[in-house]
Amino acid sequence: MDVIFVSVIILCVCGLLAGVALSIASRIFAIEIDPRIATLEKILPGANCSGCGHPSCFSYAKDMVENGIEPNLCVMASDKVSEIGQVLGIDAEGKEKRVAAIRCGGGQNSVKQYDYSGIPSCQAISFFDGGDSKCEFSCLGFGDCGAVCPFGAITRDGRNAPVVDSSLCVGCGRCVEECPKDIIVLVPLSARPLPACKTHEKGKFVKSVCPVGCIKCRICIKECPENAISMPNNIIEIDYEKCNNCGICIEKCPRNIILDRSLEKNS
Numbered sequence: 001m002d003v004i005f006v007s008v009i010i011l012c013v014c015g016l017l018a019g020v021a022l023s024i025a026s027r028i029f030a031i032e033i034d035p036r037i038a039t040l041e042k043i044l045p046g047a048n049c050s051g052c053g054h055p056s057c058f059s060y061a062k063d064m065v066e067n068g069i070e071p072n073l074c075v076m077a078s079d080k081v082s083e084i085g086q087v088l089g090i091d092a093e094g095k096e097k098r099v100a101a102i103r104c105g106g107g108q109n110s111v112k113q114y115d116y117s118g119i120p121s122c123q124a125i126s127f128f129d130g131g132d133s134k135c136e137f138s139c140l141g142f143g144d145c146g147a148v149c150p151f152g153a154i155t156r157d158g159r160n161a162p163v164v165d166s167s168l169c170v171g172c173g174r175c176v177e178e179c180p181k182d183i184i185v186l187v188p189l190s191a192r193p194l195p196a197c198k199t200h201e202k203g204k205f206v207k208s209v210c211p212v213g214c215i216k217c218r219i220c221i222k223e224c225p226e227n228a229i230s231m232p233n234n235i236i237e238i239d240y241e242k243c244n245n246c247g248i249c250i251e252k253c254p255r256n257i258i259l260d261r262s263l264e265k266n267s
Contacts, residue, residue, distance in 0.1 A: 034065050034066070036061075036065050036087050036088065037058070037061045037062050037065050038061075039087050040060075040061035040064060040065065040084060040087055040088075041057055041058050041061045043077065043080055043083055043084055043087070044057040044060065044061060044074055044076075044077050045057065045074070045076040045077055047076060047150070047170070047172075049076070049150060049151075049170060049172035049174070050172060050173075050174070051073075051074065051075055051076070051170060051171055051172030051173055051174075052073035052074045052075075053073065057074075060073065060074065064084070064088060065088070071084045071085055071088060071090070071092045072084075072092060072093065072094050072095045073095075075095075075097050075098060075170050075171040075172070076170045078094045078095065078096075078097055079094065081093060081094035081095075082094075096188045096189060096190060097170075097171060097188075097189040098171040098186040098187060098188055098189065099153075099164065099166045099169040099170075099171050099186065099187065099189050100145075100153070100154070100164045100169050100171065100173075100175050100176065100184055100185070100186060101164060101184070101185055101186070101187045101191075101194050101261070102139065102161050102162055102163070102164060102183060102184055102196070103183045103184070103185055103194070103195065103196055103197065103198045104137065104138060104139040104161045104181075104183045104196055104197065104198070105161060105196035105197065105212040105256075105257055105259065106133075106135060106138050106139065106161070106197075106210040106211070106212055106213060107138065107139045107141050107159060107160040107161035108141055108158060108159040108160055109160075109210070109211055109212065110133045110134065110135045110138040110209055110210040110211075110213075111133070111134045111135070111208070111209045111210070112132045112133060112134065113129070113132060113133065113134045114128075114129075114132050115132070116128070116132040120142045121142050121144055122140040122141070122142045122143070122144040122145075122178075122179065122180050122181070123144055123178075123180055124142075125140055125142065126140065126180040126181070131181070133209070134208075134209040135199060135201075135206075135209045135210050135213065136181075136199065136201070137181060137182075137183060137197070137198045137199045137200075138181070138210065139160075139161040139162070139181065139183060140159075140180070140181060141156065141158070141159030141160060141161065141162075142159065143156045143162060144178050144179070144180075145162055145175035145178050145179055145184060146162055146175075147178075148174045148175060148178045149169075149174060149175055150172070150174070151168050151169065151170055151172075152168060153165050153166075153168035153169035153170075154169075154175060161196075166189060166261075171186050173186060182198070183198050187240065187261075188240050190245070191238075191240045191243065191245070191261060192243075192245035192247060192250070192260060192261050192262050193238055193243065193245070193247065193249050193250050193258050193259070193260065193261070194238075194258065194259045194260075194261050195214065195220075195236040195237070195238060195257060195258050195259075196212070196257050196258070196259050197210075197212070197213050197214040197236065197257045198235055199213055199214060199235070200233055200234040200235050201213075201234075202216060202234075203215030203216050203217065212255055212256065212257050213255070213257065214235075214236050214255065214257050215254075215255060216231065216234060216236075217254060217255075218231065219252050219253065219254065220236065220249040220252060220253055220258060223248050223249060223252045224248065224249055225244075225246065225248065226242045226243060226244055226246075227242065228240070228242035228243040228244075229249060236258075245262075247260065
């Protein structure tokens with residue numbers, strides 16, 4: 001019994017000494033954290049959505065304080081940029097909110113090259129010749145984008161192209177990364193026209209595979225008064241910094257592939 005008692009006493013003393021040593025070490029080797037980081041973390045939404053390019057709000061706050069990263073990268077805190085700037089001691093201006101947009105209007109309406117009955121996933125079907133649509137840039141329609149959206153901003157009806165609710169979207173970009181067809185983009189919230197097609201194929205082929213695909217008629221380019229529309233790599237693109245939202249391209253497009261985003265839900 002004496003041996004056991006002595007052993008217990010020794011263990012207790014060792015534990016006490018170890019605790020004291022750890023306490024002293026924690027103070028000696030402690031890394032001081034700038035209090036501004038904690039303040040900024042409280043201002044940020046805490047969603048940890050990675051839309052700012054950082055894995056967490058803490059990481060973003062730390063990068064702003066220690067590395068001078070831009071204070072307006074968080075779309076969910078776009079109305080708090082001036083407050084963030086005050087904490088950092090700088091003048092800061094917010095950026096316009098960007099939201100996800102689906103650049104495909106065909107979806108299940110495009111001509112199919114085979115019948116698919118496998119796993120209902122865009123990623124899965126894309127392994128089989130890029131998908132069941134003859135259009136290489138057609139939305140596959142299984143909603144992988146909506147599944148990864150942490151804010152419930154993307155919904156779909158069957159295998160039609162998904163719909164984005166801009167009032168819920170924060171522009172985190174997770175759906176952009178998830179889409180195997182690369183047809184989801186981030187656009188300014190105020191942007192009115194959206195070319196809902198990313199095919200680079202020629203008009204004759206497009207007509208044969210999709211009723212609403214871009215046939216490269218270039219009417220939108222000719223009619224745009226701001227020269228905001230171009231066709232690099234044979235894909236229609238809009239420069240939203242030049243676009244004045246006049247809507248002429250929407251009206252003139254013979255295939256109605258330039259959608260009017262002002263008719264969608266926006267906040």
